[in-house]
Amino acid sequence: DQQVKQNSPSLSVQEGRISILNCDYTNSMFDYFLWYKKYPAEGPTFLISISSIKDKNEDGRFTVFLNKSAKHLSLHIVPSQPGDSAVYFCAASAAGSSNTGKLIFGQGTTLQVKP
Amino acid sequence: DSGVTQTPKHLITATGQRVTLRCSPRSGDLSVYWYQQSLDQGLQFLIQYYNGEERAKGNILERFSAQQFPDLHSELNLSSLELGDSALYFCASSVDVGLAGGRETQYFGPGTRLLVL
Numbered sequence: 001d002q003q004v005k006q007n008s009p010s011l012s013v014q015e016g017r018i019s020i021l022n023c024d025y026t027n028s029m030f031d032y033f034l035w036y037k038k039y040p041a042e043g044p045t046f047l048i049s050i051s052s053i054k055d056k057n058e059d060g061r062f063t064v065f066l067n068k069s070a071k072h073l074s075l076h077i078v079p080s081q082p083g084d085s086a087v088y089f090c091a092a093s094a095a096g097s098s099n100t101g102k103l104i105f106g107q108g109t110t111l112q113v114k115p
Numbered sequence: 116d117s118g119v120t121q122t123p124k125h126l127i128t129a130t131g132q133r134v135t136l137r138c139s140p141r142s143g144d145l146s147v148y149w150y151q152q153s154l155d156q157g158l159q160f161l162i163q164y165y166n167g168e169e170r171a172k173g174n175i176l177e178r179f180s181a182q183q184f185p186d187l188h189s190e191l192n193l194s195s196l197e198l199g200d201s202a203l204y205f206c207a208s209s210v211d212v213g214l215a216g217g218r219e220t221q222y223f224g225p226g227t228r229l230l231v232l
Contacts, residue, residue, distance in 0.1 A: 004157075034220065043117065043205055043223035044158070089157065101209060101219055102148065102171050105157040 003027045004092050006106035014114055019077040021109050023090030026071065030092040034103065035064060035075045038087045047088075048075070080113045087111075118142065119224035121206050127230045133194040136227045140187055140208030146170070147189040148221060149181055152203040164189055196231045203228050 005024045013019045021035075031052035036044035050057040050064045050073065057064050063076045077084055087110050091103040118141035128134055140147050149161040160173035164183035175181075178196075183189045193200060205226045209219035 036223070041225075043119070043121075043207075043225045045117070046220050046222060049220060091158075101146065101221065102160045102163055102173060103150075103158075103221060104160065105150075107157040 001026075002107075003030075004090055004104050004106040006088075006090055006109045008109050009107070010110040010112070012112045012114060013080050015082055016079045019075075019080045019084065019111055019113065021075040021077075021088050021090075021111065023073045023075075023106055024071060025073075025092050027092070027094060027104075028071070029094040030104075031095050032093045033064070033066060033073050034091045034093075035062075036089045036091060037084075038089060038108070044089060077111075080111075082113050082115050085111055085113050117222040117224065119206060119208050119222055121204075121224035121227050123227060124225065125228050125230075127232065128196060129232055130196055130198060132196050132231075133192065134196065134229065136191040136193070136204050136206075136229075138189045138191070138206030138208075138224060140189070140206075141222055144208035144210050144222075145187065146209045146219070146221075147183055147187070148207040148209075149175075149189070149191050150205045150207065150223075152205065152226075153199075154202070156202075158205065161191070193229070198231050201229055201231045 034049040035047040038044045066073045087108045090106040120139045145166045148163045150158040161175040163171040181191045203226045207221040207223045209221045
């Protein structure tokens with residue numbers, strides 16, 4: 001059961017344009033979401049997060065939007081740069097009495113930004 | 116550099132063998148998480164330790180075990196290895212699992228690439 005889904009395995013955009021990466025989730029208990037970027041042979045690098053009490057969070061060129069009713073979030077990168085080419089993972093966690101912060105990851109989307 | 120270190124970077128071994136992966140969390144972080152990334156798979160949560168105690172278990176096989184030591188470093192032990200255990204194993208750490216209810220950002224190490232032949 002894939003609780004976090006990234007339905008687009010890959011995305012290609014032109015440098016300077018907007019990149020939009022999408023993520024859907026099924027577990028209504030998820031209330032904290034993160035995006036990680038991963039280069040080959042490296043560990044995931046934290047990009048940006050959003051709590052379910054918000055619908056938007058912005059950090060420089062990166063903005064995450066959360067639509068709770070649709071159980072959907074997206075990451076916007078504007079403007080896209082060739083150095084953004086990487087695999088992007090969406091992750092989610094759920095509050096609970098167990099107080100565990102375990103993350104449930106999507107399968108990842110490979111972004112290629114062409115010069 | 117996330118501040119999380121993992122050793123070794125690469126590990127090649129044979130089926131049936133046992134290996135130990137090591138992780139040192141960021142300074143001050145009390146929680147350590149282990150994740151597995153198999154070929155064409157997303158990261159799968161294995162197990163979490165907080166200040167020396169096991170806090171949560173995910174899809175971790177009985178052949179696998181972990182522990183967190185008093186100095187907060189952690190080891191993941193994989194035994195009776197099978198070909199299917201070949202994967203990237205990542206360790207992540209965060210400051211505190213309890214107070215923010217899982218809101219702390221997890222910072223990942225560079226991973227250990229395990230190849231079982």
